[in-house]
Amino acid sequence: MNLPSPPPVLPVNPPIHELGPGEELVRFYSPKYGSWDHQRSLGPLPGLRFDHHEVSPGAGSGRSVWYAATSLIGAVAEAFGNAGMIDRAANRRICIVRLRSQFSLVNLVGIAARSLGLDQRIGTTTDYALCQAWARELYEQYSEIQGIRWRGRQTGSICVLLNDRVDMSMLEVVQDCPVDHSDLWPSIARAARRARLRISIPPA
Numbered sequence: 001m002n003l004p005s006p007p008p009v010l011p012v013n014p015p016i017h018e019l020g021p022g023e024e025l026v027r028f029y030s031p032k033y034g035s036w037d038h039q040r041s042l043g044p045l046p047g048l049r050f051d052h053h054e055v056s057p058g059a060g061s062g063r064s065v066w067y068a069a070t071s072l073i074g075a076v077a078e079a080f081g082n083a084g085m086i087d088r089a090a091n092r093r094i095c096i097v098r099l100r101s102q103f104s105l106v107n108l109v110g111i112a113a114r115s116l117g118l119d120q121r122i123g124t125t126t127d128y129a130l131c132q133a134w135a136r137e138l139y140e141q142y143s144e145i146q147g148i149r150w151r152g153r154q155t156g157s158i159c160v161l162l163n164d165r166v167d168m169s170m171l172e173v174v175q176d177c178p179v180d181h182s183d184l185w186p187s188i189a190r191a192a193r194r195a196r197l198r199i200s201i202p203p204a
Contacts, residue, residue: 069159
């Protein structure tokens with residue numbers, strides 16, 4: 001049985017999860033595309049689960065996304081799981097941010113998804129075009145939502161997407177550094193091993 005396509009009309013009251021002030025999110029990103037708080041306006045991109053950009057790729061729709069996880073292992077697994085390895089020498093950065101405000105996310109974790117006619121396959125299917133269609137409908141039919149919350153495909157960790165309705169100044173950076181930074185690399189490496197990822201370390 002396949003996941004359903006989004007219906008023309010969704011329930012009036014979606015399942016909501018409130019991210020509260022003080023909660024922290026973890027994100028890996030490439031600095032060549034912008035700073036830690038840069039939302040990506042180009043999309044939808046293949047393989048990016050909940051890009052809600054209009055179907056024709058472009059940067060002019062005003063829609064943008066910012067993906068993160070609520071744990072280090074979740075962020076590591078989602079960022080590097082498809083490749084099966086993490087490269088210490090790669091030009092990637094990690095940021096840990098703390099919320100200064102409350103954000104309302106559509107909750108697709110566990111039984112909450114069933115109120116939309118979905119189940120946990122919405123977070124595991126590789127039919128990304130279908131997931132993106134759902135993201136567009138959620139964004140368009142629920143004007144108050146600021147993102148989506150789901151269980152990631154790689155480790156079942158909680159992932160979040162913040163959309164263009166979020167004021168990014170309401171996120172405070174706690175740490176922002178290269179993945180090989182001496183303070184964080186040991187923790188990143190441990191998380192990668194727990195997620196069964198290979199670790200590529202450049203020769204000394």
